Amino acid sequence: MRHSILSLFAFLPLLGSCLAADGTPPAALINRIAFLGDSITAGVGVKTPKTDRYSTVATRLLQGRFPGVTEINLGRSGRALCQQKSNYAEEEVLSQNPDAVVIQWGVNDHYWGFSVTEFIAKYEHLVSALRAARPNMLIVLTTPIADFRWTESQDVWISQAGVAIQEIAARHRCHLADTHHALDHRKAFYADTIHPNNAGAEAMAQSIVEAMSAPPLSPENARIRFDQGTEVRFLQNIFLPERQGLDPEWILVSEISPTGMLVDARVPMTIRTAPVYTRGDYRVEVRDKTGAVIEALTTTAGWNRMLIFKVTPRDGETPFRIKISPVPEAGAVPVN
Numbered sequence: 460m461r462h463s464i465l466s467l468f469a470f471l472p473l474l475g476s477c478l479a480a481d482g483t484p485p486a487a488l489i490n491r492i493a494f495l496g497d498s499i500t501a502g503v504g505v506k507t508p509k510t511d512r513y514s515t516v517a518t519r520l521l522q523g524r525f526p527g528v529t530e531i532n533l534g535r536s537g538r539a540l541c542q543q544k545s546n547y548a549e550e551e552v553l554s555q556n557p558d559a560v561v562i563q564w565g566v567n568d569h570y571w572g573f574s575v576t577e578f579i580a581k582y583e584h585l586v587s588a589l590r591a592a593r594p595n596m597l598i599v600l601t602t603p604i605a606d607f608r609w610t611e612s613q614d615v616w617i618s619q620a621g622v623a624i625q626e627i628a629a630r631h632r633c634h635l636a637d638t639h640h641a642l643d644h645r646k647a648f649y650a651d652t653i654h655p656n657n658a659g660a661e662a663m664a665q666s667i668v669e670a671m672s673a674p675p676l677s678p679e680n681a682r683i684r685f686d687q688g689t690e691v692r693f694l695q696n697i698f699l700p701e702r703q704g705l706d707p708e709w710i711l712v713s714e715i716s717p718t719g720m721l722v723d724a725r726v727p728m729t730i731r732t733a734p735v736y737t738r739g740d741y742r743v744e745v746r747d748k749t750g751a752v753i754e755a756l757t758t759t760a761g762w763n764r765m766l767i768f769k770v771t772p773r774d775g776e777t778p779f780r781i782k783i784s785p786v787p788e789a790g791a792v793p794v795n
Contacts, residue, residue: 489558489597492518493531495551496563499604501534504654511657514561516664521671531555540564540581541573548588559596560589561636561667565603565624566653569616579623586631599670600628601663602639607652614644614707618687625683626693629676636670637684638663644707682713695733700726711778722770723778729769736760740786743768747776757786 494500494514502508502515509515518530533551544550552560562585568578589598602621605614621639628635641662642648648659655663674680683693686707691698700710703726711723717735722728738760745754753776760766772779 489521489525489528491529491531491555491557492521492559492561493533493552493555493557494561494563495533497534497538497567498536499534499566499654500532500563501536502532502660503536504650505657505660511660513655513660513663513667516661517561517667520664520668524672531557534563537567539567539571539573539578540585541568541577542571543581545584548585548592552589553592557596559599559671561599561601562586563601563638565617565620566606569603569606569620570608570653575616575619575623578620579627582624583627586627586633590631590633597671598631598633599636599667600624600633601636601667604639604642604653604655604659604663605644607646607649614687618685622683622685622688622691622693625676629678629681629694632675632677634670634673634675636663636667638666640684640686640709641666681715682711684709684711686710697731699729699731700724701728702726714780718784719780719782721778721780724770725772725777727769727771729767732766734764736764736766737785738762738764741766742784742786744782745770746780746782748778750780753779 492514494517498504500512500514502512505511512532512534514530514532514534518528521528533555540547562582564582565578568581586598586600589596602624603617606617617639621637625635625637627633642655642659648655648662650656650659676682678694681694683691683698685691685698686709687705689700689702691700698710698712700708702708708726709723710726710728712720712730713723714721740757740759742755742757743766744752747753753773758766758768766783768781770779770781
């Protein structure tokens with residue numbers, strides 16, 4: 460079995476000098492939060508939209524941290540992001556003068572037949588426009604929740620879009636609320652085949668509040684979680700899980716750096732890293748929860764500067780840490 464290690468970089472720089480230690484603007488600067496999305500944002504599915512929709516619940520939960528914070532609900536029932544005007548960010552969002560933005564779009568782009576490529580291009584344009592106009596504004600991206608309207612798709616579109624949104628969050632230093640994972644295909648959270656009920660809206664709201672309290676993602680502080688796909692591409696890394704069937708199986712890769720990562724997976728998975736390693740041999744160690752080395756080997760980075768490794772989890776080993784270090788050249792004196 461060959462092992463190598465994934466790479467991105469080190470831990471995060473924050474969003475700017477005006478940000479707090481957790482990566483969010485000071486409380487006094489967050490008075491207006493705009494929530495963008497479709498009927499889920501508008502509140503379809505909950506008992507009383509004006510009090511029970513996820514945006515209102517999240518705003519209520521944030522009152523203690525941001526006294527006087529106001530919800531700006533821009534939910535558009537039946538609409539998709541790909542159906543919005545090219546100046547949507549300026550005309551619909553920035554015109555509201557928000558201090559923070561939460562983006563929920565996705566499930567209707569899936570429903571109306573737009574490709575993941577079309578959707579992500581529009582999503583990228585939106586986030587880029589918001590970030591360019593307000594470099595230090597807090598932006599929360601949410602992953603699309605499971606869509607039970609098209610059972611034959613088995614969530615493939617939703618998962619691919621979710622992975623791409625996580626990459627956009629990292630590249631634009633946005634906070635990430637993994638609402639897809641928060642609801643986790645549990646129909647008890649749904650009022651119908653797509654709209655969360657009160658419990659689902661509360662779960663989404665809690666995920667968003669937690670995301671706002673956490674540091675934003677960045678290329679230096681990137682993590683990826685996914686539950687579908689046999690080839691997942693993220694920041695030039697390729698994950699190849701060996702899935703059995705189409706049932707969701709969550710995989711989380713976090714604490715990613717050139718020297719290692721933390722992997723939570725229960726299926727065998729091959730990883731081809733981004734091209735960041737210098738040529739040479741590398742020692743790869745797989746450590747269990749106690750830090751004990753359960754496997755170690757040597758692998759090589761060639762002209763493409765990539766490493767490849769396959770992880771085959773054993774009972775009780777997940778999550779496990781992979782540590783990577785250059786193999787000293789023959790005759791070199793180790794430095795302690």
